[in-house]
Amino acid sequence: xxxxxxxxxxxxxxxxxxxxxxLLIVLPQLGIGYVSLREKVGPGQxxxxxxxxxxxxxxxxxxxxxxxxxxxxxxxxxxxxxxGFPVAYYxxxxxxxxxxxxxxxLCLIPLWVSDLVRAFGWIVLLRETGLVSGxxxxxxxxxxxxxxxxxxxTVVIGLVYTVVLFMIVPLVSTLDGMDDALLEAGxxxxxxxxxxxxxxxxxxxxxxxxxxxxxxxxxxxxxxLTPILLGGKNSSWFTEQIYNQFITRYNWEAGATFGVxxxxxxxxxxxxxxxxxxxSLATTVAKD
Amino acid sequence: MAQANKSPFLTFVYRSYVTIxxxxxxxxxxxxxxFAFNDSLFxxxxxxxxxxxxxxxxxxxxxxxxxxxxxxxxxxxSVYIGVIVSALAVMAGTCNxxxxxxxxxxxxxxxYVLMVVPLVIPGVILGISLLVFAxxxxxxxxxxxxxxxxxLRPGIPLIVLxxxxxxxxxxxxxxxxxxxxxxxxxxxxxxxxxxxxxxVLTTVTLPFLFPALFSAFVxxxxxSFENFNTTLMLVGSDAPLTITMYDRVVKVGxxxxxxxxxxxxxxxxxxxxxxxVLIQRxxx
Numbered sequence: 001x002x003x004x005x006x007x008x009x010x011x012x013x014x015x016x017x018x019x020x021x022x023l024l025i026v027l028p029q030l031g032i033g034y035v036s037l038r039e040k041v042g043p044g045q046x047x048x049x050x051x052x053x054x055x056x057x058x059x060x061x062x063x064x065x066x067x068x069x070x071x072x073x074x075x076x077x078x079x080x081x082x083x084g085f086p087v088a089y090y091x092x093x094x095x096x097x098x099x100x101x102x103x104x105x106l107c108l109i110p111l112w113v114s115d116l117v118r119a120f121g122w123i124v125l126l127r128e129t130g131l132v133s134g135x136x137x138x139x140x141x142x143x144x145x146x147x148x149x150x151x152x153x154t155v156v157i158g159l160v161y162t163v164v165l166f167m168i169v170p171l172v173s174t175l176d177g178m179d180d181a182l183l184e185a186g187x188x189x190x191x192x193x194x195x196x197x198x199x200x201x202x203x204x205x206x207x208x209x210x211x212x213x214x215x216x217x218x219x220x221x222x223x224x225l226t227p228i229l230l231g232g233k234n235s236s237w238f239t240e241q242i243y244n245q246f247i248t249r250y251n252w253e254a255g256a257t258f259g260v261x262x263x264x265x266x267x268x269x270x271x272x273x274x275x276x277x278x279x280s281l282a283t284t285v286a287k288d
Numbered sequence: 289m290a291q292a293n294k295s296p297f298l299t300f301v302y303r304s305y306v307t308i309x310x311x312x313x314x315x316x317x318x319x320x321x322x323f324a325f326n327d328s329l330f331x332x333x334x335x336x337x338x339x340x341x342x343x344x345x346x347x348x349x350x351x352x353x354x355x356x357x358x359x360x361x362x363x364x365x366s367v368y369i370g371v372i373v374s375a376l377a378v379m380a381g382t383c384n385x386x387x388x389x390x391x392x393x394x395x396x397x398x399x400y401v402l403m404v405v406p407l408v409i410p411g412v413i414l415g416i417s418l419l420v421f422a423x424x425x426x427x428x429x430x431x432x433x434x435x436x437x438x439x440l441r442p443g444i445p446l447i448v449l450x451x452x453x454x455x456x457x458x459x460x461x462x463x464x465x466x467x468x469x470x471x472x473x474x475x476x477x478x479x480x481x482x483x484x485x486x487x488v489l490t491t492v493t494l495p496f497l498f499p500a501l502f503s504a505f506v507x508x509x510x511x512s513f514e515n516f517n518t519t520l521m522l523v524g525s526d527a528p529l530t531i532t533m534y535d536r537v538v539k540v541g542x543x544x545x546x547x548x549x550x551x552x553x554x555x556x557x558x559x560x561x562x563x564x565v566l567i568q569r570x571x572x
Binding site for chain 1: 302305306309310312313314315316317318319320323330331332379380383384386387391393397399400401402403404405406407408409410411412413414416417418419420421424449450452453456510513514516517520521530533534537542546547549550553554557558560561565
C-alpha cells in the first residue's frame with residue numbers, strides 16, 4: 001500500500017519532468033539535427049546527407065564568422081574572469097559584512113535590466129554625438145566628434161559588460177565559503193602573496209571559476225543584441241547568421257545546420273573545460 | 289584577517305579598482321536613464337532642460353511612452369507572457385524539486401544533468417529548435433487532417449513554451465535548494481499526529497517553501513521579461529516589449545522615448561528584485 005502510493009507519486013512527479021525535457025529540449029534538438037541533414041532538391045522534395053555541412057565548409061564567410069565568434073567569446077570569457085575575480089574577491093573576503101550585501105546587490109541590479117537597455121546605454125554613451133565623444137571634445141583631447149561604436153573593441157567591452165555579472169555571482173558564492181584560516185596558514189608557512197593566491201585561493205575557487213566561465217562563454221557565443229547593436233552591420237556574429245537564414249531567407253536547412261554547429265561548438269568547449277578542470281556540470285552550474 | 293597583510297598602497301589601488309568597476313557597471317544605465325528627462329528630440333547633449341514629456345506627453349513628435357500604443361501593447365504582452373510562464377515554471381520546478389530531493393529512481397544523476405542542460409544551451413538554439421519542432425508537428429497535423437494548429441506557429445504560446453524550457457531549470461534549482469534545508473522530521477511529526485499527506489503538504493511543507501516559490505516566480509518573471517534571444521525566434525504578430533524596443537532602435541534609431549522605457553524598466557524590475565530579496569530575508 002505504502003509503496004504503491006510511493007510509486008504513484010513518483011510517476012506523477014516524473015511526468016512533468018519527462019514531458020518538459022522530452023518535448024521542449026530533447027526532441028527539438030533532434031529536430032534541428034534532422035533538418036540540418038535534409039537537402040532541398042525540389043519543392044517539397046528532400047534527400048538526406050551532409051550537403052548543408054559541405055556548403056558551410058565551402059563558404060569562407062560562414063566558417064570565418066563561426067571562428068570569429070569562437071575566439072571573441074573565449075577572449076570575452078577570459079577578460080570577464082580577469083575583471084570579475086578581484087571584484088568577487090573583494091565582495092566575498094575584504095568588504096565588511098554590511099557593505100558586502102550592499103555591493104552584492106549593486107552587482108545584481110544590472111542583471112535585472114534587459115540586455116537591450118544596457119546596449120542602448122552604451123549606444124548613448126559611445127556614438128558620434130554621444131557623451132564620451134562630447135566629453136573628449138570638451139576636454140580638448142580631440143578636435144571633432146568621434147564614432148566609438150561599430151568596432152571590435154567596443155563589442156568586446158559591451159560583451160564583457162553584459163556577462164561579467166554571471167562570472168561574479170558564482171565566484172562570490174564559492175569564495176564566501178573559504179575560511180580565512182586557510183590564507184593565514186599559507187602566509188604563516190612562508191608563502192608569498194602570489195603563492196597563496198595560486199596554491200590556495202585559485203584551487204578553492206575552481207568550481208566557481210568553472211561555473212562562471214561556462215555560463216559566460218555560453219552567453220557570449222549565443223548573444224545577439226550586443227554584437228549587433230554595438231558592432232553594427234559588419235559585426236558578423238554567428239547568431240546573426242542563424243537569424244538571417246531562418247527568418248530573413250527562410251532557409252531552414254542552412255539555419256538548422258548553423259544551429260547544430262553552434263550548439264556542437266559551445267558543448268565541445270564546455271565539455272573540454274569540465275574535463276580539464278575535473279568538474280562536472282551538476283556540481284558547478286547547478287550549485288548557485 | 290587576510291587584509292592585514294596588505295600594504296596601504298595596495299589596498300588603495302584595490303579599492304580604486306573596485307570603485308572604477310562599479311562606475312563601469314552603472315555608466316550605461318545612468319546614460320540611458322538621464323536622457324529620458326532631457327527636453328530634446330535626441331538622447332544626446334546638449335542638455336535642453338528637464339521634462340517628463342517622454343513619459344506623459346500625448347502628441348507627436350514628443351510622444352511619451354504612456355501614450356505610445358505599440359510600446360504599451362508590447363508591455364502588456366510582456367507582462368502576460370511573464371505571468372503565465374513564471375506560474376508554469378514554478379509549478380514544474382516544484383515537481384522537479386520534490387522529484388530530485390525526495391525520490392530515488394534509476395539514472396537519477398544522468399537525469400539531473402539533463403535537467404541542468406537547458407541552462408547551457410544558447411537561447412537562440414532553444415528558440416530555433418522549438419520553432420522547427422513545432423512546425424514539423426503542425427505540418428504533420430496539417431497534412432494528415434487538414435487542420436492548421438495556430439498555437440504551434442510563431443506567437444505567444446510558442447514564446448511561453450520557449451521561455452518555459454529554460455526557466456524551469458532555474459526555478460527547479462531555486463526551489464530544490466530550499467527543500468534541501470527542510471527538516472523531514474517536521475513532516476513525520478505531523479503525520480504521526482494524524483494529519484493526512486495532502487494536509488501536511490499544504491500546512492507544513494509548502495509554507496516552508498513559500499519564500500523560494502516566491503523568489504523563483506520573481507526571478508522567472510524578470511528573466512522572461514528581459515529575454516530576447518529565444519523570444520526573437522518565436523515571435524509572431526504580438527511582440528513583447530523587448531522586441532518592440534529592438535524594432536524601434538533598428539528602424540527609427542534611438543529616441544528618448546526608449547530612454548523613458550529604460551527608466552521605467554529599471555525602476556520596475558529593481559523594486560521587484562528588492563521585494564523578493566526582502567521576503568527571502570524575512571523568512572530565513
